[in-house]
Amino acid sequence: MSATVPQTDLVTVSIDGIDVRVPKGTLLVEAARSIQREIPVYCYHEKLGPAGLCRICLVEIEGMPKLQIACNTVVADGMKVHTTNPKVDDGRRAILEFFLLNHPLDCPICDKGGECDLQDYAMAYGQGASRMIDAKTAKPKAVDLGPTIVLDEERCIVCQRCVRFDQIITREASLRTEDRGAHTIIATASGKPFVSDFTGNVTELCPVGALTSKTYRFRSRPWDNHRTTTTCTQCAVGCQMHVDERGNTLLRTMSVEEDDAISDAWLCDRGRYNIGFVNDERRITQPLLKQDGAWMQIGWDDAIALWAAELKKAGTAAGVIGGGRLLNEEAYLAAFVHRAIGVKNLDHRVGAQTVVHHDSFASHVDLENADTIVTLGRPPSQLAPVFDLRIRKAVAQRGARLISVGDHPANSFVAETRATNAEELRVALGEKPGRVAMIWDGVMLPDGPALTAPLMELADALRYVLPEEPNGRGADAVGMRPVNGGLNTRAMLEAARDGKLGVLAILGANPMLRFPDRALVEAALRATPFVVVTDLFLTETAEFANLVLPVCSAFEKTGTTTDLAGDVLPVTGAVRPPDGVLADGDVLVMLAEALGVALPGVEAMEAAVRDLVRTPPAFAPDAAGPPALAPVPASRLRVIRQAAIFTGGGTLAFDARVAELRTAPRAALHPATAHALGVGDGDELQADAGDGNVVRGLSAVLDPRVPEDAVALVDGIVAAPLNVLGGAGSVKVQKALVPA
Numbered sequence: 001m002s003a004t005v006p007q008t009d010l011v012t013v014s015i016d017g018i019d020v021r022v023p024k025g026t027l028l029v030e031a032a033r034s035i036q037r038e039i040p041v042y043c044y045h046e047k048l049g050p051a052g053l054c055r056i057c058l059v060e061i062e063g064m065p066k067l068q069i070a071c072n073t074v075v076a077d078g079m080k081v082h083t084t085n086p087k088v089d090d091g092r093r094a095i096l097e098f099f100l101l102n103h104p105l106d107c108p109i110c111d112k113g114g115e116c117d118l119q120d121y122a123m124a125y126g127q128g129a130s131r132m133i134d135a136k137t138a139k140p141k142a143v144d145l146g147p148t149i150v151l152d153e154e155r156c157i158v159c160q161r162c163v164r165f166d167q168i169i170t171r172e173a174s175l176r177t178e179d180r181g182a183h184t185i186i187a188t189a190s191g192k193p194f195v196s197d198f199t200g201n202v203t204e205l206c207p208v209g210a211l212t213s214k215t216y217r218f219r220s221r222p223w224d225n226h227r228t229t230t231t232c233t234q235c236a237v238g239c240q241m242h243v244d245e246r247g248n249t250l251l252r253t254m255s256v257e258e259d260d261a262i263s264d265a266w267l268c269d270r271g272r273y274n275i276g277f278v279n280d281e282r283r284i285t286q287p288l289l290k291q292d293g294a295w296m297q298i299g300w301d302d303a304i305a306l307w308a309a310e311l312k313k314a315g316t317a318a319g320v321i322g323g324g325r326l327l328n329e330e331a332y333l334a335a336f337v338h339r340a341i342g343v344k345n346l347d348h349r350v351g352a353q354t355v356v357h358h359d360s361f362a363s364h365v366d367l368e369n370a371d372t373i374v375t376l377g378r379p380p381s382q383l384a385p386v387f388d389l390r391i392r393k394a395v396a397q398r399g400a401r402l403i404s405v406g407d408h409p410a411n412s413f414v415a416e417t418r419a420t421n422a423e424e425l426r427v428a429l430g431e432k433p434g435r436v437a438m439i440w441d442g443v444m445l446p447d448g449p450a451l452t453a454p455l456m457e458l459a460d461a462l463r464y465v466l467p468e469e470p471n472g473r474g475a476d477a478v479g480m481r482p483v484n485g486g487l488n489t490r491a492m493l494e495a496a497r498d499g500k501l502g503v504l505a506i507l508g509a510n511p512m513l514r515f516p517d518r519a520l521v522e523a524a525l526r527a528t529p530f531v532v533v534t535d536l537f538l539t540e541t542a543e544f545a546n547l548v549l550p551v552c553s554a555f556e557k558t559g560t561t562t563d564l565a566g567d568v569l570p571v572t573g574a575v576r577p578p579d580g581v582l583a584d585g586d587v588l589v590m591l592a593e594a595l596g597v598a599l600p601g602v603e604a605m606e607a608a609v610r611d612l613v614r615t616p617p618a619f620a621p622d623a624a625g626p627p628a629l630a631p632v633p634a635s636r637l638r639v640i641r642q643a644a645i646f647t648g649g650g651t652l653a654f655d656a657r658v659a660e661l662r663t664a665p666r667a668a669l670h671p672a673t674a675h676a677l678g679v680g681d682g683d684e685l686q687a688d689a690g691d692g693n694v695v696r697g698l699s700a701v702l703d704p705r706v707p708e709d710a711v712a713l714v715d716g717i718v719a720a721p722l723n724v725l726g727g728a729g730s731v732k733v734q735k736a737l738v739p740a
């Protein structure tokens with residue numbers, strides 16, 4: 001702790017007779033931790049700071065007549081502290097007795113049993129028997145707090161960690177305490193369900209079994225679980241996470257407390273709760289060959305031999321789409337094998353994004369040191385949720401300014417300035433913007449260069465791109481992109497539609513849901529003689545394949561992934577895949593053997609992956625950029641394509657336990673626009689691009705942040721896929737003629 005701090009800024013404090021030198025301003029509880037002296041805490045948490053509510057952290061400080069709380073005491077030079085002695089033990093015993101007065105002591109049926117701080121401290125510091133003779137105050141035992149969380153009011157010790165997380169970290173302020181004394185309870189401020197993209201964190205912060213996750217309640221005891229630490233691969237943030245399984249069933253994911261560098265010790269609810277698909281019965285467990293319109297199970301050897309034969313037949317008239325959901329090594333193999341046989345049509349980009357990184361290695365933590373943060377395009381909260389918490393931290397705790405450029409507000413929970421043209425952006429930046437961080441969603445807009453011109457003048461800005469696919473940055477770096485005349489995804493699909501490709505391989509991707517033009521994807525898949533898809537389920541895309549190969553989820557294989565900052569992070573398998581299921585990497589090795597392609601050894605491949613990720617191709621979008629937008633007729637509204645974390649069809653659609661979290665189809669309109677259209681909040685709408693391309697079943701949402709000439713629609717919803725509009729820039733919005 002003291003290595004980088006000037007000696008003059010250190011103080012010496014004696015803790016249980018041990019001298020410790022710590023920076024001025026250190027809290028006593030942290031000074032004690034630095035020499036492994038544990039002081040019990042409930043309300044204190046290092047990410048939330050002190051609250052002084054529970055008083056379990058009592059210590060004796062020489063010269064002070066009464067016991068002091070260690071969590072809110074700053075060390076002073078020469079201070080002599082005793083974390084344990086009869087006086088301290090008496091104080092803690094009294095506090096614990098107070099906590100246990102009304103506590104139900106239902107440890108045998110409590111999910112927190114075995115990892116509960118009340119249980120542990122009662123054992124360590126409690127008096128063993130209760131002197132309470134009155135009846136305990138009874139409270140509701142299973143309060144449904146929202147889609148993800150259940151509250152046991154009797155178990156709550158009112159430490160307020162949950163409330164403070166919601167105020168300090170997410171800034172959403174949906175939770176609060178109600179009532180007083182022994183009757184205090186936790187509730188939502190609005191009286192409505194507790195809804196946030198980060199709810200699961202409160203179950204980890206809760207030191208007792210008061211807040212539990214619906215997906216984990218009553219499913220296991222901690223001592224029966226087996227834990228693996230890995231990287232979350234549900235978006236490109238790369239949060240480190242613990243994965244608990246029992247009997248090869250995934251039970252829960254937990255944050256990694258030490259992960260200051262990436263997750264800051266938090267997880268979003270997508271990463272935390274979207275795990276049930278791994279054990280879903282609908283997974284494919286055998287290669288499937290389509291014959292006469294029906295699926296037929298075949299063996300792996302036959303499947304790979306068929307794929308290799310089709311590739312040989314097609315020669316270089318083949319293409320590969322995907323890689324952004326594969327591990328680095330798998331994407332590397334996909335590119336290596338296909339390039340070795342002369343196939344140049346490789347692209348990991350499946351969605352709207354054309355650029356996945358700048359040649360920049362700004363770290364996650366660097367963002368917190370920015371003076372001005374500028375977001376371009378879709379909000380980070382929906383593309384990279386935990387990364388967004390750093391924006392909120394930089395703004396709310398460190399005083400950074402937030403500017404959002406374009407149609408999308410960056411954040412609803414901290415103050416921001418919006419800029420819709422270059423002049424507004426210039427004014428918002430001001431004369432002295434300080435250290436600027438730019439966060440871009442990687443979508444090229446016709447007016448993008450003009451809009452962002454003031455930013456291009458800032459040579460030393462930190463630059464982040466938020467890849468749409470979890471490993472988009474890695475796949476791009478290791479070769480899954482078109483070079484030397486290869487076709488990009490759109491060009492591949494057009495060539496396939498025109499009968500120019502013999503084989504199309506789609507690896508861990510779902511362009512039928514994600515590519516901006518669904519009709520083009522369908523035409524391409526129908527026209528290609530041989531389409532092979534690797535996936536866990538029969539997705540919208542897999543349904544059009546000739547051959548579907550069942551592959552592992554990221555919880556079932558080992559390798560590395562690359563996060564949005566260019567860090568190469570370990571992915572470690574936590575469970576065995578179902579029998580018959582292989583990792584994409586193993587499948588590609590088999591394909592290489594069948595094609596006679598010699599592969600590099602494992603060590604050489606790992607070294608190549610690291611080198612390639614650390615030396616990414618220079619930042620240069622390979623497309624000329626989108627064409628200028630046509631003027632929008634008066635009867636139509638401009639389409640703003642939004643992202644939402646709870647969309648997608650490959651995993652989320654196959655996890656019944658998170659069904660309630662899935663984003664519902666919606667159309668957000670400015671209230672004035674809605675009024676002009678005669679639309680009210682919640683009305684069922686449809687968006688019609690013409691030519692029969694209609695998205696139905698949209699629920700109207702009135703949002704004053706949406707421009708009056710536009711409608712905001714969410715991309716990637718299985719029930720209302722936006723890409724049926726075929727990339728149309730404008731639509732006619734009207735009340736549903738026929739309810740969906």
Ligand code: SF4
Nearest residue numbers: 156157159160162206
């Ligand atoms: S629910 Fe848990 S975290 Fe929230 S106040 Fe009660 S004990 Fe603390």
Ligand code: SF4
Nearest residue numbers: 232235239268271386
């Ligand atoms: S922010 Fe992304 S990486 Fe982190 S937990 Fe959520 S989905 Fe996973």
Ligand code: FES
Nearest residue numbers: 043054055057071
């Ligand atoms: S931990 Fe110190 S008062 Fe709660």
